[in-house]
Amino acid sequence: MTNTAYETIIGLEVHVQLQTETKLFCRCSTSFGAAPNTQTCPVCIGLPGSLPVMNRHAYALGLKTAVALNCTIPEFTKWDRKQYFYPDLPKGYQISQFDLPMSEHGWLEISDPKGEFATKKVGITRAHLEDDAGKSMHDERAGKSDSRIDLNRTGTPLLEIVSDPDLRSPAEARAFLSELKLLLTYLGVSDCNMQEGSLRVDANINLHIPLDDRTAATPIVEIKNMNSFRAVERALQYEANRQFDAWQSNPVELGKPGGHKTTRGWDDQAQITRIQRQKEESSDYRYFPDPDLLPVTTTAAEVAAVRGQLGALPAALRVTLIEKYKIDEYDAHVLVNQGQPLVDYFEALAAACGDGKRASNWVQQDVLRLLNETETTIEQFPVSAAALGELLKAIVAGEVDNTRAKDVLQEMLDTNASAADAMAQLGIEKVDSSDLESLCRELLDANPAVVADLKQGKMKAVGALIGQAKKKNPNVNPGQIKSLCIELVQQLPS
Numbered sequence: 001m002t003n004t005a006y007e008t009i010i011g012l013e014v015h016v017q018l019q020t021e022t023k024l025f026c027r028c029s030t031s032f033g034a035a036p037n038t039q040t041c042p043v044c045i046g047l048p049g050s051l052p053v054m055n056r057h058a059y060a061l062g063l064k065t066a067v068a069l070n071c072t073i074p075e076f077t078k079w080d081r082k083q084y085f086y087p088d089l090p091k092g093y094q095i096s097q098f099d100l101p102m103s104e105h106g107w108l109e110i111s112d113p114k115g116e117f118a119t120k121k122v123g124i125t126r127a128h129l130e131d132d133a134g135k136s137m138h139d140e141r142a143g144k145s146d147s148r149i150d151l152n153r154t155g156t157p158l159l160e161i162v163s164d165p166d167l168r169s170p171a172e173a174r175a176f177l178s179e180l181k182l183l184l185t186y187l188g189v190s191d192c193n194m195q196e197g198s199l200r201v202d203a204n205i206n207l208h209i210p211l212d213d214r215t216a217a218t219p220i221v222e223i224k225n226m227n228s229f230r231a232v233e234r235a236l237q238y239e240a241n242r243q244f245d246a247w248q249s250n251p252v253e254l255g256k257p258g259g260h261k262t263t264r265g266w267d268d269q270a271q272i273t274r275i276q277r278q279k280e281e282s283s284d285y286r287y288f289p290d291p292d293l294l295p296v297t298t299t300a301a302e303v304a305a306v307r308g309q310l311g312a313l314p315a316a317l318r319v320t321l322i323e324k325y326k327i328d329e330y331d332a333h334v335l336v337n338q339g340q341p342l343v344d345y346f347e348a349l350a351a352a353c354g355d356g357k358r359a360s361n362w363v364q365q366d367v368l369r370l371l372n373e374t375e376t377t378i379e380q381f382p383v384s385a386a387a388l389g390e391l392l393k394a395i396v397a398g399e400v401d402n403t404r405a406k407d408v409l410q411e412m413l414d415t416n417a418s419a420a421d422a423m424a425q426l427g428i429e430k431v432d433s434s435d436l437e438s439l440c441r442e443l444l445d446a447n448p449a450v451v452a453d454l455k456q457g458k459m460k461a462v463g464a465l466i467g468q469a470k471k472k473n474p475n476v477n478p479g480q481i482k483s484l485c486i487e488l489v490q491q492l493p494s
Contacts, residue, residue, distance in 0.1 A: 005209070005244065006207040006210075006244055007168065007209075007210075008169055008170075008207060008236075008240050009168070009206050009207065009208060010167035010169075010173050010203060011125075011162070011163050011165035011166075011167065011203075012163045012173060012176060012177065012201060012202070012203055012204070013160060013161075013162050013163075013202040013203075013204070014160070014161045014162075014177070014180060014199065014200070014201050015132075015158045015160050015161075015199070015200045016065075016158065016159045016160075016161065016184060016189070016198070017132070017156055017157065017158055017190055017191075017197065017198040018058050018157040018158070018159055018190055019061065019188070019190050019191060020058050020157055022055060023055065023156055024052075024129065024130075024131045024155055024156065024158075025044070025054060025055065025095065025131060025293070026043035026044050028041050028043075028044055028155065032193075032196045036137075036150035036151075036152060037149075037152065039152040040152065040154065043155070044131075044151070044154045045090045045091070045151055045154060046090045046091030046092070051292050052290075052292055052293055054079075054293060054296070055157060059129065061157075061189040062128075062129050062157075062159045062189075063103075063302075063303070063306055064187055064189060064306055064310070065127060065161075065189050066102065066103030066106065066127045067103075067303060067307050068183060068187055068313060069103075069106040069108055069124050069161070069183075070106040070107050070124070071103035071104060071105060071106030071124060071126075071127055072103065072104055073103050073298055073303045074101075074104075074298070075298060075299065075300075076100065076295060077097060077101060077102040077295060077296050077298070078097070078100050078290075078293075078295040079095055079096075079097060079289070079293040080095075080097055080098040080287045080288065080290060081093040081094070081096075081290050082094040082096045082098070082130075082285045082287055083287075084285060086133065087149055088133045088134035088135060088136050088149050088150075088154070089133045089134065090134070090151060090154065094130060094131060094133065095130060096128065096129075096130035096131075096160075096287075097128035097129060097130065098282070101127070101128035102128055102129060102296070102298070103126065103127045103128070104124075104125065105123075105124070105125075106123070106124035106127065107121045107122060107123050107124055108121070108122050108124060108163075108176065108179060108183070109121050109122075109179075109315055110122055110172065111175075111329075113329045113330040113332075116171055117168075117169065117171060117175070120166070121166075122163055122164065122166045122167060122172075122176050123164030124161065124162070124164070125164050126160075126161075126162050127162070128159070128160055129158070130158050130160055131154070131156065131157065131158065132154065132157075132158050133153065134149055134150055134151040134152070134153055135149070135150045135151075135152075136148075153197070159189075159190075165204070170232070170234075170236035171233065173232060173233065174233040177201060177232060178229060178337075179315075181229075182314050182337060183313060183314055184199075185339060186311075186339070186340060194227055195227075201226055201232055202222055202224050202226075203222070203223045203226070203232055203235065204220050204221070205220070205236055205239050205240060206218045206219060206220045206221065207240060207243050209244075216247065218243045218244075218246070218247055219260055219261055219262065220261045221239060221243065221262050221263070221264055221273075222261065222264070223235050223236070223239060223264055223266055223273055225265040225266045225267075226266045226268075227268070231266060231268055234271060235266040235273060238271065238272060238273060239264070239273050242272075242273065260278055261278070262275060262276075262277070262278055263275075263276045263277050263278070314337075317336050318332040318333060318336050319332075321336065321343070321356075324356070325359070325360065326357060327356055327357055327360045331360045334364055335364070338368070338378075341377065342363070342368075342378045345363065345367070345378050345381070345385050346360065346363045346385075348384075348386070348389075349362070349363065349385040349388055349389050349392070351389075352385055352389020352390070352392075352393075353388075353389040353392035353396070354396075355392065355396065358392055358395070358396070359389075359392065362388065362392060366406065366409060367388075370413070382413060382416065383409065383412050383413060387412065387419060388409070388419075390418065390419040390420070391409060391419035391422075394408075394420075398477050398479075398480055399423070399428075400477075401477045401479065403478075404428055404474070404475075407426060408422045408423055408426060409422075411425055411426055427475075428474075428475055436476065436480060436481070436484060437484060437488075439473065439476065439481075440465075440481060440485045440488055443465045443468055443485065444465070444489065446468075447468075450464055451489055454485075454486060454489040455489060462481075462486060465485050466478045466481050466482060469481045
């Protein structure tokens, strides 16, 4: 939703936990759900004398992501200490990357098949590695005010992906996050589980308000504590409205250049943002190169090797499906957004039945429905693409109509039968063309009013004949009944 009274300027900071078995600078496990403070060591809790060693696999996953995001990869990058003091940061600093990140100046294309916004490339300012802090747990029960610290997450490898302020609406922000999550999933670099903290989002937003002689800008606000993409969208919409209302109340003051940046937290229950603190500047963190870690060099050959191993990524895969199987953009989005295993199943099904559009419809309408009902994945689906392809070919051949074919699919699931055997078990057989014509003539003779309507071009009248035909013989194909009845009426004298 846009407002013509102002332009919304949005940039996102996404922290992605990389899918490694151990932490970024030590050998402690990164597995989720362990008892508090059982996955720590002198390195990740910052004991004096402990020395970090970089997890090369984490760097490789970060590099893979940066290449997929079309980033420039410098030959030289280093580690920096970001100083701040908080109970869940035992070292008193975070190991991050400041002025020489491992990648920068990339882009990610987003689109909306529903047409709410135009396809656009969103710039990626940088994607850099850093280690995570711990977790503060607050006891909010009545009469309690305890806070505890779990340091299991401390040192977990994160890739921070920072977008340019190119997003112009909450809907675009949600689309960017959805596309980014999909890309990360296809790459296999993260499980992107927001409930477990594997993907976290902070959003920066301000408004540009056109005036007669200039453009006013509200101060930038960073929004935190959003635990879903829907929450991000709602928080941004609320904050845009709040900033505009605040500017209208005091347009001269808020319209001045600059202004203090603030951090606000999203209250999902109240559906509002609440002030937390004034936002820090980079100078407040007192960055300096980490003396315990060696810089990292990446050659052009290494980057080329990573690029050559990426495989088909979501944006390119959608184009391939549209061009190769003649499906529309919306269908391609639905299929690709389900993940590579479902795309593989669809492509095998399209090859088996020879009809990409029909295969797409059945995957979206029936296969996905059954997967949701049974809470299973496509890898666990008992009907192979080849077996379902035989059923779809039977539909094309007129051996079974779409409605009865759904019964056949259920029979295949229940009995592990082939399409042909399932049809036989249900008593479905192809009606001979001569029997079909005899049935249609019988129906036309018995329904002169319908014949009269058809002669006048009222083609919907044929529906009554289809219903009668199904009662006389459940095996007849409704499409064949319709076309044959119309053809026979057209042959009658006017």
